[in-house]
Amino acid sequence: MSNRVCIKKGLLTLMGVKFVGIMEHPTRFSMCVRSKTTSAQYVASRFRDPTFEKLMDNYKNLLKVISIQDLILANPRNPSVSIDFLSKLSQKLHLNRGPIAFLRKFPHIFHIYYDHSKLKPFCKLTDAALGVTRQEAVAINASLPVVVERLVRILSMSASRMVPLRAVFKVWKELGLPDDFEDSVISANSGVFQLCDGHEQNTHLLKLVDSVSSNGIRAAVEDWRVVECCKEDCSVDRMEMQFSFKQGYPPGMRLSKNFKAKVKEWQRLPYVGPYEVPGEKKKSKAGMMAMEKRAVSIVHEFLSLTVEKMVEVEKISQFRKWFGIDLNIRDLFLDHPGIFYLSTKGKRHTVFLREAYERGCLVEPNPVYDARRRLLDLVVLGRRGLPAVNSKLQDSSSCNEDRQEENQQRHDLSPS
Structure with missing residues (x-):
């Protein structure tokens, strides 16, 4: 199969190997190794979801x-x-x-x-x-306790329990922070947050106070697993569900049996959660697979913490080093189209948490989202x-x- 054919419809990284899905027939999806595609080609070849594009x-x-x-x-x-x-x-x-x-x-x-x-x-x-x-301002002020918890969770995903303040500034609207969050959130909760000087000039780091414990924090995907397992009609094996993520594909995207088998195998892979302390990174195949799955869990959790369950890729990339992600985040979103959706509209790359949306709207809206939706x-x-x-x-x-x-x-x- 020629390389030209292989770059037509790019999709998934599974089992530590880059794969590309190509639509050879409207009802059949096949797999081939993505070895010579550039990042731009990989983005351009993704399967478009008309709901998110609209x-x-x-x-x-x-x-x-x-x-x-x-x-x-x-x-x-x-x-x-x-x-x-x-x-x-x-x-x-x-x-x-x-x-x-x-x-x-x-x-x-x-x-x-x-x-x-x-x-x-x-x-x-x-x-x-x-x-x-005014509605948005009222909603933000009313959600200050939730905002504090969001920042605690983001800092808890960092091994050092700190992130650059400039990175938080990049996503302050996505996290539902007020305009004066340095005073109303950080300074007002000095028992939780601490600002310290970074290694670079004029750079500050936002840090969790040592006395604040991260124990007991549970990721959003874990809550979903509990709900799924408690359903009366749940047919998924409990052991299989232990490391699974919710998957969903747009209409018209038909996958081959081989593709589904790879996804099912990836779902069963064990990994360290976003709030757990990662062990030593291993360069073995199993170690690389576990590292990729942990990266998926971190960005999944980050998107779950945003008001609209979406963020620009450039903004979330500011946290990549602090979260210990050694992978290309944009490619990570493209590799897992059942979990994320990447849009390039408006000359910017925006990623959505697919499971959070239904017919172009949030499944579980919040007051800040409601105000922004009105606009x-x-x-x-x-x-x-x-x-x-x-x-x-x-x-x-x-x-x-x-x-x-x-x-x-x-x-x-x-x-x-």
Whole structure:
């Protein structure tokens, strides 16, 4: 079989060997060794899940909306931002057609108006968008005890019981941390967390206080195993379930018997859990397999701790060394498509915990997720839902704003 064929549809690493699944026939999946594929080819050849791809299509715009929203809310006295300022940041914000065109697409979130005193157009949030930000802030403040537990769990997965503070800054929103988490979470819980200087200049490490015990912490996958074993219709052998992870594949992804056998064999492999102290790393085949399975358990647990059960690969990679993961994390997600799903939408690689989602929504939502989902709903709504008269007025206003942007020397522009 040619190498060109082997890189068409890449999937799984099993038993310490890289394999690639290729769809030779719509109903048959075969396996071959992935020996000469580049990382980019491996990503491009993955099986696409239309549900997650559709969700990420909306998230692309949501991330841009959040970036502009943060700029607006950065000025609490007058929460607004000038269109001129957004124009200067267009490239950084990925507003390819400029801020005016982007803001017009989401009238349920942004309101453009003309400030006569400053002789320039500005943008502010609508009442609906402000309501969502307040709902999220209330939910975050109410979940502070849960946030403390999340940080304890993340630090407990590190053999040194510490991680760089800059890595936590990368994922503060994903973990549901408040804006001032250094004060409201870390400093306010000095009996749990400690900040110390790192080896590099201006680098701080977040550490668990020695008196804090990690004993008794159970991983999310272990809770799932208990629930599965207690089901009356459970047909899985209890010993087989001991080291298993929940697997799920998108419709249309049909696997061969050989593929299923490899997955079943991998499921039975023993490993050290994310909160257990790992032993000495062995370079044997069994040692490499155990190391890979522990890496899967760590990133599975990390995703379980996030608010939306998703995170950018670049962000989670900041923890790789501290968690003792010696594997390429992105390839790890691709190697286990039944557990994770990797999307490349929006020029970023985002990984989802597959079992946490059903039809594009969280199976077990939380208050912070509910608030963010409301904002996503406003993004998806776009220009729909506006009265016809208001739409015409807004179109007329938009034309005036275009003229203002193109001819800033003319001050006779009527307000929006």
